[in-house]
Amino acid sequence: MRIDKRKPGQMRPVKVTTDYLLTAEGSALIEVGNTRVLCAASVEETVPPFLRGSGKGWVTAEYSMLPRATATRTAREVSKGRASGRTMEIQRLIGRSLRSVIDLDALGERSVILDCDVLQADGGTRTAAITGAYIALSAALRQLVKFGALKKSPIRDFVAATSVGIVGGTPMLDLCYQEDSQAEVDMNVVMTGAGKFVEVQATAEKTPFDDAQMADLLALARQGIDELVAIQKSFEGS
Numbered sequence: 001m002r003i004d005k006r007k008p009g010q011m012r013p014v015k016v017t018t019d020y021l022l023t024a025e026g027s028a029l030i031e032v033g034n035t036r037v038l039c040a041a042s043v044e045e046t047v048p049p050f051l052r053g054s055g056k057g058w059v060t061a062e063y064s065m066l067p068r069a070t071a072t073r074t075a076r077e078v079s080k081g082r083a084s085g086r087t088m089e090i091q092r093l094i095g096r097s098l099r100s101v102i103d104l105d106a107l108g109e110r111s112v113i114l115d116c117d118v119l120q121a122d123g124g125t126r127t128a129a130i131t132g133a134y135i136a137l138s139a140a141l142r143q144l145v146k147f148g149a150l151k152k153s154p155i156r157d158f159v160a161a162t163s164v165g166i167v168g169g170t171p172m173l174d175l176c177y178q179e180d181s182q183a184e185v186d187m188n189v190v191m192t193g194a195g196k197f198v199e200v201q202a203t204a205e206k207t208p209f210d211d212a213q214m215a216d217l218l219a220l221a222r223q224g225i226d227e228l229v230a231i232q233k234s235f236e237g238s
Contacts, residue, residue, distance in 0.1 A: 026139030030132030034122035041140035057107030061094035106154035127161035158193030160228035189221035
């Protein structure tokens with residue numbers, strides 16, 4: 001039995017509140033267990049210098065954690081003068097994941113910036129950010145279609161992410177922080193709605209793993225992502 005009484009292949013409860021911010025083109029508060037991430041999509045009629053004149057758009061992300069998102073206060077990175085390596089890694093992952101399902105040519109020369117702010121962290125903040133950021137992005141692009149800036153949404157597929165790992169020798173889906181901190185193997189998986197992999201981040205924290213364990217973890221991840229994509233689909237008409 002897991003810490004929160006779940007079965008090994010059971011996700012934590014997932015709740016999404018859309019239009020959480022009145023000022024953003026698209027926004028979603030995603031709650032996965034006790035992890036809460038606020039995702040906001042902003043549309044700007046400009047692109048990075050390397051895309052100017054190309055006719056292509058851009059999708060990127062920024063990620064941060066509130067000081068008391070964790071059990072002890074973490075100083076704001078702005079006070080240190082620069083983002084940490086972890087923050088840079090995560091926001092690049094979010095951006096790559098979202099771009100994997102966007103037709104940048106169809107987006108035109110404009111950018112969508114996804115701000116993902118962790119309000120409370122209990123494991124899986126980067127995967128929750130990807131899943132929630134997709135919902136915010138989709139809402140923002142629907143607004144562009146509604147007001148005639150785009151003929152149709154440039155989104156080609158859904159994209160969502162979850163964590164899996166081996167804890168006490170057992171493959172588990174959607175690790176909370178305590179499980180993640182004790183895991184022998186930790187893995188983050190990003191997949192499209194069509195079931196194709198976007199990114200797999202797997203690390204043997206304590207014990208190396210074999211092909212069979214890898215297959216078990218990927219099967220669990222696929223199961224969890226299918227559940228998350230079903231939630232994303234429920235907001236497509238809103």
